[in-house]
Amino acid sequence: MALPTHASPLERIWHYAYLVICAAIFIFLIAPILVILPLSFNAEPYFTFTEKMLHFDPAGYSTRWYDTLLTFGHAAPDGVRDGSWWSTAWETSTWINAAKNSFWIGFWATILATFLGTLAALGLSRPEMPFRRTIMAILISPMIVPIIITAVGMSFFYAKACLAPDSGIGALLAPILSNKGCLANSDLGVIMAHATLGIPFVIITVTATLTGFDQSLIRASASLGANPRTTFFRVIMPLILPGIISGALFAFVTSFDEVVAVLFIAGPQQQTIPRQMFNGIREQISPAILSVATILVIVSILLLTTVELLRRRSERLRGVTPR
Structure with a gap:
């Protein structure tokens, strides 16, 4: 000013x-x-x-x-960089495999966190919801409780949470469970842990979007004969979509940057970028870590720019023009 x-x-x-x-x-x-x-x-x-x-x-x-x-982990780092070299790098390079794991886990953790967080925000936004403040405090507690406490608790819980490989659910989830059918040291365990940490961000973002939502639009849709499903997808969803996408981006960044939970829960196959950076600092210090950090900073800037653009679009849709 x-x-x-x-x-x-x-x-x-x-x-x-x-x-x-x-x-x-x-x-x-x-x-x-x-x-x-x-x-x-x-x-x-x-x-x-x-x-x-x-x-x-x-x-x-x-x-x-x-x-x-x-080239780190490549069988022939100094070879001719033809198609076979890049194919080998995609399969064997340590940092590339860590990036693939991070994106794989981050993608599914974001999907799960966005789905559950949006449902929770929709329920908490209803005035007739009982014990809203208490439930809200419980749902966002992973954001407040120190991450090492959450990681230790998940580690003990996942060690006991196992499914029989010959059961229906166990056979269905076998590709993302550990060899013993347990959540510990498995892709599913890391995805669920990251989703737990990302849900509070989705709830807060979507709840903030629903604060300015005009509830009379729901009543108008019902008076015109629309059922609840049509009302949600044709009226509510388009207006809160920027908030949902913003929460999903925050959940993805949370999953992509998380290292403490991975150290407690993941196995050797779940080597993400933050865990690889931690190992690099602990075992052999290399400036390659700074290169990864620079790339992550650029990605974070792009994501934050997207969040800001979505926030402004949400304000325009709600009739609040940003100054």
Whole structure:
């Protein structure tokens, strides 16, 4: 907001001091990210700026660590990069397999979290819903409780939650269960854990969208002869869709970045990007981690931009024009 012309000297001083404080906080929050970006192009295997980098010598910069993401774990990293080389990289590269696992788990965790979170938000938005505050507090508790407590609890629960492989459900879920038919060390266990952590974000986002929803539209739809299913898909769904997509994006980011739950629940086959980064820091420190971090920052910026565009669209649909 611009400073009015009739502002007093004290108001002007506070106005500029406020801008300086906001800028300082922004720099404090964004500085670690700004440091990571150039370090990912370091030609040397260090986590610090070299003399060549500080003097902007082209020899001090390289994309070797981005190339490592393709060659680490490859059987012939220095071979000719033809179709067979890329096919082998897709199958054997450690970082590529971690990315595939992250997207696979994140996709299904997002679907599950979005479905359950949207249903919960629709129920909690109804005025006749009893104990709304208590239920809301329970549903968003995974966001409040320290993640290590949640992960330990899930680890103990999944160790006991097993299905007989010869049973109907056990045979159906066999591809995503562990060899013993248990949730521990299985894709399904990690997906359910990530969905549990993502549901609160979906509930909060969809509930915020439903706050400005005109309930008279539902009554008008019913008065015109529409059944509840038609009312939901033709009236409610289009208006709250931006909130649902925003919640789904938050759930996906939560799943994509989660490492604590994976360390407690996942097995050797569920090697996600955050877990691979954790192993890289613990076992062998490589600037390739900075390359992955840079890519994740870019992806996060794109997702946040999408969320902001969806928020503005939601406000326009509800008749609230953002200024």
